[in-house]
Amino acid sequence: MGIIDTEEACRLVGRTAAATISTAAYVASTGDTSYEVSANVLVTTYSSGTFTVTCSYTDDSGTSRTLTLNFSNSAGTIGTAIAAADAFTGLFQHIRCKGGTTVTIASTGTFTSLTYNIGASLRRLAN
Helix, strand or coil: CCEEEEEECCCEEEECCCCECCCCCEECCCCCEEEEEEEEEEEEEEEEEEEEEEEEEEECCCCEEEEECCEECCCCCEECCECCCCEEEECCEEEEECCCCEEEEEEEEEEEEEEEEEEEEEEEECC
């Protein structure tokens, strides 16, 4: 499988609460399609709180799925929870979507006292 194109959501900055990455969710092609999905988070101020970033989609069997994305912090530790002032680099994960359905990236958790920037990437793969 090769990458045939890249679609990028907008980057949101200065967030202090849960966020959906884009105002218009990605729409999968008319046929079932494979994607690599990832996000990037920069926590600029942090006192407390913890959150994750999810990818919601419908798989090629028609089942709704919510995938919790993985990140590496600047020390190289891999995990899903974001709970420090640091740069969190997302690891690409492969999903298979039912044609004509949406893919949505969102942050979720406890946003007690933190500020962050977030962006996402969705790469469509050749089938």
